[in-house]
Amino acid sequence: MRFPYRIHLSKPHMGEWERQFVDEAFSENWISTVGRHLNELEREFSEYSGLPSVAIASGTAGIHLGLKLLGVKEGDEVVSPTLTFAGGCNPILYERATPVFVDSDRASWNIDPALLTDLLERRAACGRLPRAVIVAHLFGQCADMDPIMEVCGRFEVPVLEDAAEALGSSYRGRIPGTIGEVGVYSLNGNKIITGSTGGLLVAHDEKRVTKARFWATQARDPGGDYLHSELGYNYRMSNIVAAIARGQFRVLETRVRERRGVAFRYQDAFSELPGIELMPQAEYGVHTNWLSCFLIDEERFGISRDRLISVLNDANVEARPVWRPMHLQKLYLGAEVVGGAVAEDLNRRGICLPSSSSLTEGEQTFVIDRIREAYSYVTGANRT
Numbered sequence: 534m535r536f537p538y539r540i541h542l543s544k545p546h547m548g549e550w551e552r553q554f555v556d557e558a559f560s561e562n563w564i565s566t567v568g569r570h571l572n573e574l575e576r577e578f579s580e581y582s583g584l585p586s587v588a589i590a591s592g593t594a595g596i597h598l599g600l601k602l603l604g605v606k607e608g609d610e611v612v613s614p615t616l617t618f619a620g621g622c623n624p625i626l627y628e629r630a631t632p633v634f635v636d637s638d639r640a641s642w643n644i645d646p647a648l649l650t651d652l653l654e655r656r657a658a659c660g661r662l663p664r665a666v667i668v669a670h671l672f673g674q675c676a677d678m679d680p681i682m683e684v685c686g687r688f689e690v691p692v693l694e695d696a697a698e699a700l701g702s703s704y705r706g707r708i709p710g711t712i713g714e715v716g717v718y719s720l721n722g723n724k725i726i727t728g729s730t731g732g733l734l735v736a737h738d739e740k741r742v743t744k745a746r747f748w749a750t751q752a753r754d755p756g757g758d759y760l761h762s763e764l765g766y767n768y769r770m771s772n773i774v775a776a777i778a779r780g781q782f783r784v785l786e787t788r789v790r791e792r793r794g795v796a797f798r799y800q801d802a803f804s805e806l807p808g809i810e811l812m813p814q815a816e817y818g819v820h821t822n823w824l825s826c827f828l829i830d831e832e833r834f835g836i837s838r839d840r841l842i843s844v845l846n847d848a849n850v851e852a853r854p855v856w857r858p859m860h861l862q863k864l865y866l867g868a869e870v871v872g873g874a875v876a877e878d879l880n881r882r883g884i885c886l887p888s889s890s891s892l893t894e895g896e897q898t899f900v901i902d903r904i905r906e907a908y909s910y911v912t913g914a915n916r917t
């Protein structure tokens with residue numbers, strides 16, 4: 534049975550504010566990387582996060598600027614979770630630095646604080662500490678920041694929080710991205726709120742944000758002359774993107790509620806099926822469930838994760854695996870990895886189901902029914 538149209542994994546969910554702000558940008562003719570909506574977005578985001586912010590072209594650009602702000606240079610080591618999206622760690626290579634990957638913990642699926650502690654202690658013992666640690670908050674859930682900040686603080690290694698997937702979540706009442714030295718958010722089209730693309734960078738030190746804005750606008754020195762004494766980038770957000778993002782930002786809380794609603798409806802629906810389990814929801818914060826991720830235990834569920842993705846695809850439903858660990862990517866073969874078996878297991882058994890905040894009850898029921906059917910088909914077949 535096929536759904537009449539594709540049910541996507543995570544699609545944009547627009548309202549009226551976005552259109553109004555874009556119309557304003559058109560009528561004011563600020564179709565550029567300067568304009569009122571850019572300034573307003575930064576002001577509103579700073580109010581939300583409590584930190585100075587700069588609006589940039591993408592989350593990836595933000596990670597790149599963040600690493601530069603933390604002084605990462607050729608030959609430095611930078612720690613990153615191995616379970617992450619490429620945009621969250623490729624900027625390490627932009628700066629010709631060396632990634633060291635760390636496995637996930639099972640409780641949050643994010644970087645394992647115990648393995649990170651062990652790594653930093655070993656590095657400190659030989660006097661070769663990494664220049665920075667990237668901590669990603671995956672699928673809408675924060676990493677366990679207290680032990681991470683403790684060990685990084687102890688060895689004075691700065692933390693760059695990759696909160697690309699975690700806008701709207703919290704860690705012990707705090708906003709992810711505001712706990713480490715620098716925080717980065719993505720407004721990519723598949724995220725909980727979007728500008729079609731775009732990103733935001735925050736830092737505790739205002740000078741860092743000013744510097745990031747300078748680098749993001751081609752590092753043009755003050756004055757009318759085209760003087761560039763440093764290497765810059767074309768990383769600034771467009772005023773049109775900012776207009777869309779401002780509209781989206783107004784409904785962030787509602788979108789969080791809706792995404793959580795989708796995840797828990799799946800969880801309820803699967804409560805009687807063995808071998809399909811919602812990603813853990815750590816007690817220390819609010820998990821937005823940006824993506825509804827489940828682990829499939831093939832022995833108990835009856836079919837593998839890959840087969841389930843293929844069954845759903847045949848029914849016109851988009852489902853995807855959990856991120857492929859970086860230490861398994863061709864680009865990073867040979868990179869040092871601490872552990873790795875947990876990330877490999879999450880990648881092998883993890884499935885992301887349609888999670889849009891606009892997912893209708895009818896669409897979700899269709900997805901649930903296909904999964905129930907897949908389970909009863911195999912278990913029925915096994916009985917005969």
Ligand SMILES: Cc1ncc(COP(=O)(O)O)c(C=O)c1O
Nearest residue numbers: 591592593618620621697719721
């Ligand atoms: C964990 C993570 N880091 C970084 C990025 C990069 O963000 P962008 O797509 O806005 O460049 C993404 C997603 O897109 C992500 O999921």
